[in-house]
Amino acid sequence: MTGPPQTSFGAEGRGPRLLSSGRGAVAVSTASTIVVLAGLVLLFWLAPGSAAVRHTFFNPQDMWKSFIGDPKAGYYSVGAALWLNIRMFLAAEVLILILALVIAVVRQSVSPVMFPIRVVSTIYVDVFRGVPLILVIFAIGFGVPALNLGFISTQSAAVYGVLALVLSYSAYVSEVYRAGLNSVHQSQVAAARSLGLSQWTSLRYVILPQAVRNIIPPLLNDFISLQKDTALVGILGAIEANKAAEIFSDTVFNYSSYVVAAILFLLLTIPLARFTDHLIARDRRRRLAGAPA
Amino acid sequence: MSTAGTVPADGSSTALALSIEGLQKSFGASAVLKGIDLSMASHEVICLIGASGSGKSTLLRCVNLLEPVNAGRIILWGQDITRPGIDQNAVRRHVGIVFQSFNLFPHMSVLRNITLGPVKALGLPRRQAEDEARALLDRFGLLDKQADYPDRLSGGQQQRVAIVRALAMHPRLMLLDEVTSALDPELVAEVLDVIRELASGGMTMLIATHEMGFARDIANRVCFLAEGRIVEDSPPAELFSNPKDERTQRFLRRIIDAGRL
Amino acid sequence: MRRILITAAVAALGTGLAACGSTNAGSGATSSGGTASAATTSCTYAGVQKELYTKGVLTVATDKPAYPPWFEDNNPANGKGYESAVAYAVAKQLGFKNSQVKWAYEPFNDSYAPGPKKFDFDINEISVSPQRAQAVTFSTTYYNVQQALVALQGTPIVTKHTPADLKGYVFGDQVGTTSLAFINSAIQPTQTPKVYETLNDVKQALQTHQIAALVADTPTAQYISSSEIKHSVMVGQFPSSGEHYGLLFAKGNPLVTCVDKALATLNKNGTLAALEKKYLQIYLTVPNLKP
Numbered sequence: 108m109t110g111p112p113q114t115s116f117g118a119e120g121r122g123p124r125l126l127s128s129g130r131g132a133v134a135v136s137t138a139s140t141i142v143v144l145a146g147l148v149l150l151f152w153l154a155p156g157s158a159a160v161r162h163t164f165f166n167p168q169d170m171w172k173s174f175i176g177d178p179k180a181g182y183y184s185v186g187a188a189l190w191l192n193i194r195m196f197l198a199a200e201v202l203i204l205i206l207a208l209v210i211a212v213v214r215q216s217v218s219p220v221m222f223p224i225r226v227v228s229t230i231y232v233d234v235f236r237g238v239p240l241i242l243v244i245f246a247i248g249f250g251v252p253a254l255n256l257g258f259i260s261t262q263s264a265a266v267y268g269v270l271a272l273v274l275s276y277s278a279y280v281s282e283v284y285r286a287g288l289n290s291v292h293q294s295q296v297a298a299a300r301s302l303g304l305s306q307w308t309s310l311r312y313v314i315l316p317q318a319v320r321n322i323i324p325p326l327l328n329d330f331i332s333l334q335k336d337t338a339l340v341g342i343l344g345a346i347e348a349n350k351a352a353e354i355f356s357d358t359v360f361n362y363s364s365y366v367v368a369a370i371l372f373l374l375l376t377i378p379l380a381r382f383t384d385h386l387i388a389r390d391r392r393r394r395l396a397g398a399p400a
Numbered sequence: 401m402s403t404a405g406t407v408p409a410d411g412s413s414t415a416l417a418l419s420i421e422g423l424q425k426s427f428g429a430s431a432v433l434k435g436i437d438l439s440m441a442s443h444e445v446i447c448l449i450g451a452s453g454s455g456k457s458t459l460l461r462c463v464n465l466l467e468p469v470n471a472g473r474i475i476l477w478g479q480d481i482t483r484p485g486i487d488q489n490a491v492r493r494h495v496g497i498v499f500q501s502f503n504l505f506p507h508m509s510v511l512r513n514i515t516l517g518p519v520k521a522l523g524l525p526r527r528q529a530e531d532e533a534r535a536l537l538d539r540f541g542l543l544d545k546q547a548d549y550p551d552r553l554s555g556g557q558q559q560r561v562a563i564v565r566a567l568a569m570h571p572r573l574m575l576l577d578e579v580t581s582a583l584d585p586e587l588v589a590e591v592l593d594v595i596r597e598l599a600s601g602g603m604t605m606l607i608a609t610h611e612m613g614f615a616r617d618i619a620n621r622v623c624f625l626a627e628g629r630i631v632e633d634s635p636p637a638e639l640f641s642n643p644k645d646e647r648t649q650r651f652l653r654r655i656i657d658a659g660r661l
Numbered sequence: 662m663r664r665i666l667i668t669a670a671v672a673a674l675g676t677g678l679a680a681c682g683s684t685n686a687g688s689g690a691t692s693s694g695g696t697a698s699a700a701t702t703s704c705t706y707a708g709v710q711k712e713l714y715t716k717g718v719l720t721v722a723t724d725k726p727a728y729p730p731w732f733e734d735n736n737p738a739n740g741k742g743y744e745s746a747v748a749y750a751v752a753k754q755l756g757f758k759n760s761q762v763k764w765a766y767e768p769f770n771d772s773y774a775p776g777p778k779k780f781d782f783d784i785n786e787i788s789v790s791p792q793r794a795q796a797v798t799f800s801t802t803y804y805n806v807q808q809a810l811v812a813l814q815g816t817p818i819v820t821k822h823t824p825a826d827l828k829g830y831v832f833g834d835q836v837g838t839t840s841l842a843f844i845n846s847a848i849q850p851t852q853t854p855k856v857y858e859t860l861n862d863v864k865q866a867l868q869t870h871q872i873a874a875l876v877a878d879t880p881t882a883q884y885i886s887s888s889e890i891k892h893s894v895m896v897g898q899f900p901s902s903g904e905h906y907g908l909l910f911a912k913g914n915p916l917v918t919c920v921d922k923a924l925a926t927l928n929k930n931g932t933l934a935a936l937e938k939k940y941l942q943i944y945l946t947v948p949n950l951k952p
Binding site: 294295297298299300301302303304305308312313316317320 | 461464466489490491492493494495496497499501503504505506507516517520521522565566569
């Protein structure tokens with residue numbers, strides 16, 4: 108006789124559809140990707156101004172010349188100048204991670220003793236998130252020397268640049284830390300304090316490690332942003348990669364040096380992004396491997 | 401089996417471990433504890449029962465100073481821990497608490513969860529803390545989990561680790577806050593067994609629970625909380641078969657109807 | 662089905678690559694330009710109309726701010742300042758009335774970008790070099806350049822500036838000027854010079870002691886030391902290295918031929934020299950430095 112009513116979910120007995128799974132689907136997606144990419148390349152190549160653009164932006168000889176540099180001809184090596192960017196963002200990042208954490212912890216505190224410092228921290232964050240970074244760099248890079256404060260006023264442009272970057276970015280990153288601290292459930296605080304751990308020890312061993320794990324993607328985002336913002340320090344006269352590219356470009360009337368600078372920045376940021384993906388995946392694997400018994 | 405009324409074999413005094421006098425606690429405008437009076441002798445096991453929201457958790461969290469009290473006193477081994485200027489961290493080192501939602505530290509292995517307190521709060525050398533931790537884990541059949549992270553353990557295993565974590569601090573008083581309420585039924589028994597073992601070892605315990613059968617077995621006294629006060633405080637045999645207060649009777653009737661007693 | 666799709670994709674890609682080979686030879690590059698008409702264009706107002714960016718109007722570009730003594734009051738249209746005067750003089754030679762000259766703003770960095778320009782020529786203290794001439798077309802010279810130093814009074818460089826001394830100072834200049842090449846090849850300082858975005862930034866750096874001396878062309882240096890920075894002094898100028906300023910045109914723009922003729926006329930009839938005397942205050946007593 109008839110069994111229980113048949114439930115049908117669509118195509119009866121014909122297996123997966125062409126475009127949903129299996130080898131056919133992979134072929135289609137590969138082919139369509141190639142077609143789209145080829146189309147874009149064609150568009151670039153066939154545009155009327157293409158040869159001029161290729162000569163001005165992607166000229167291999169100029170790219171090489173700008174990468175190597177020739178001070179006597181009036182331009183510097185973009186590759187060597189990148190080293191200044193690297194030193195600036197490494198120094199800045201360390202200081203930012205520390206200062207931002209201090210600000211975040213201060214703003215999360217509730218004790219009345221900390222009230223004045225809390226107010227100052229809030230004003231600081233509001234000001235430095237509101238003022239564009241380039242203005243901060245200007246103000247510090249030209250203002251501090253003008254104040255004539257002895258050795259404070261005679262530092263190099265890169266030092267003022269790092270100072271400006273630290274002040275500006277710490278304001279942003281402190282908010283990221285606060286989000287991280289808030290993302291750790293209050294019950295973790297309760298558990299840690301119940302063991303008799305002090306507020307600081309609980310923060311250091313229980314709350315912060317969890318908070319930071321939760322905010323690694325936005326922290327990295329800000330770090331990549333920082334790497335690129337070191338280019339702004341060029342306005343203080345420091346010869347960093349973007350400035351070196353500009354000098355080449357203005358001297359020789361060719362923009363290929365900018366492409367070199369862009370490629371170099373990508374070489375810095377992409378491995379960092381992949382490394383973070385790896386960190387996140389490893390942390391997940393370690394914590395969630397195997398279903399609970 | 402109840403240990404009610406027996407004198408501990410080691411002859412230690414049964415001086416008051418805990419004395420709560422007129423404790424009041426409000427959250428904003430809502431008063432949760434309206435005047436709690438309770439005393440506990442060393443090695444006593446007291447179970448707190450009552451409806452949800454009756455203040456059992458709040459009471460426990462006041463005893464280890466997680467919650468500040470609004471009025472009243474808590475006297476722990478003769479010291480008023482609610483006086484201003486008390487070192488709260490020191491108090492908490494001697495009072496262990498286990499939570500309903502385990503609250504293990506997810507970014508640490510089981511072993512590190514247990515040794516964090518002894519190393520950082522008690523100042524034990526790491527090697528010693530780890531040896532003691534392993535001994536405790538072994539005692540409760542969890543030694544093979546020492547390197548695992550909490551997410552890999554079942555609920556019952558996590559709660560037992562949480563108990564071990566509290567025990568590693570050598571507490572003189574243990575507070576258990578509905579420690580089986582979040583567990584699947586088949587995992588409850590293993591946790592109750594651990595608590596039984598602690599009780600028979602003489603640990604002073606204040607236990608908030610819904611497990612009435614367990615309370616009847618293990619407690620020296622059972623306290624029923626309602627409307628922010630302890631309405632009835634008697635040995636279990638008496639309270640469960642012969643409740644005096646009408647609110648206690650109503651509560652027990654609901655429990656029996658639900659088949660939980 | 663799968664094979665059809667892959668074949669289609671490969672065909673599309675192959676067609677594209679093949680097309681590349683044939684488009685390289687004659688795509689939009691204007692390097693050869695439309696020079697056929699140049700030989701027959703008469704350099705009159707009517708004759709140059711078809712070469713103009715906007716018909717009826719000579720569009721001249723420069724940067725902002727427009728610095729003295731090349732312009733005055735930051736207003737190119739007032740005809741004052743050496744470059745403003747030269748532009749109007751050239752326009753007059755081509756038959757344009759002053760009212761038919763319009764000014765456009767072109768940041769220096771954009772002036773050599775490929776593609777059509779929004780002006781007829783750009784006058785902005787731009788030095789001519791063979792490399793630069795690959796990207797744009799230059800007119801003949803309208804000014805021969807020498808580099809000079811400006812420093813604050815009382816600083817060491819004012820009195821100590823032998824070639825060996827000069828190596829030890831930190832120099833500053835504006836990006837895009839050829840001063841940097843000059844500093845590095847002629848002076849060869851031991852510390853890397855500082856390169857700023859605008860002349861104002863360089864002046865600021867000098868005033869706050871971040872650089873020992875500012876390097877600029879002589880007229881600019883004279884103006885700064887005499888009128889703009891208090892307590893500054895022009896230390897001296899260096900001998901010419903052959904540098905000269907030219908007007909900048911889009912690559913292959915035929916208008917350059919007529920403009921060159923105009924400049925030749927202005928040179929021969931002494932207009933350029935008179936304008937130099939009026940605006941650039943060339944004193945023969947400017948001290949000469951050896952690099």
